Amino acid sequence: MTQHFDEVLKPSGLLVTQFTILAAVAIAKSATVNELAEILVMDRTTLTRNLKPLEREGWLKSKPGQDQRTRIIALTEAGEVVLAKALPLWKQAQSMVEEALGQQRWNTLLAHLVEATALLR
Numbered sequence: 001m002t003q004h005f006d007e008v009l010k011p012s013g014l015l016v017t018q019f020t021i022l023a024a025v026a027i028a029k030s031a032t033v034n035e036l037a038e039i040l041v042m043d044r045t046t047l048t049r050n051l052k053p054l055e056r057e058g059w060l061k062s063k064p065g066q067d068q069r070t071r072i073i074a075l076t077e078a079g080e081v082v083l084a085k086a087l088p089l090w091k092q093a094q095s096m097v098e099e100a101l102g103q104q105r106w107n108t109l110l111a112h113l114v115e116a117t118a119l120l121r
Helices: 002-012 016-028 033-040 044-056 077-101 103-120
Strands: 030-032 060-064 071-075
Touching: 002 016, 002 077, 016 030, 016 033, 016 044, 016 060, 016 071, 016 077, 030 033, 033 044, 033 071, 044 060, 071 077, 077 103
Parallel strands: none
Antiparallel strands: 030 071, 060 071
């Protein structure tokens, strides 16, 4: 599945994992690393490692939070541009998966993913 999304997203320059993080930051407007990790159901250490290349590319920016232990992550203008370029490609990849599975199997898959995610929280 990841390879499919990566291939369709290739013209945007993003991997699906990067797209997901940028999209989560865009939806949250700005968030701490801990908040993003919770939103993405992702280990904080793994998320921190995945944020670094996005910051290097200039797509995300971070600033200190209320105390020295927290960082606030936000999308930059360049991040907004790359996300806007990637979104139609992601929608295309998503539609291809939905079409290949059929609506009933797609709905079943989503239901199972929701259940599995709930077990992790």
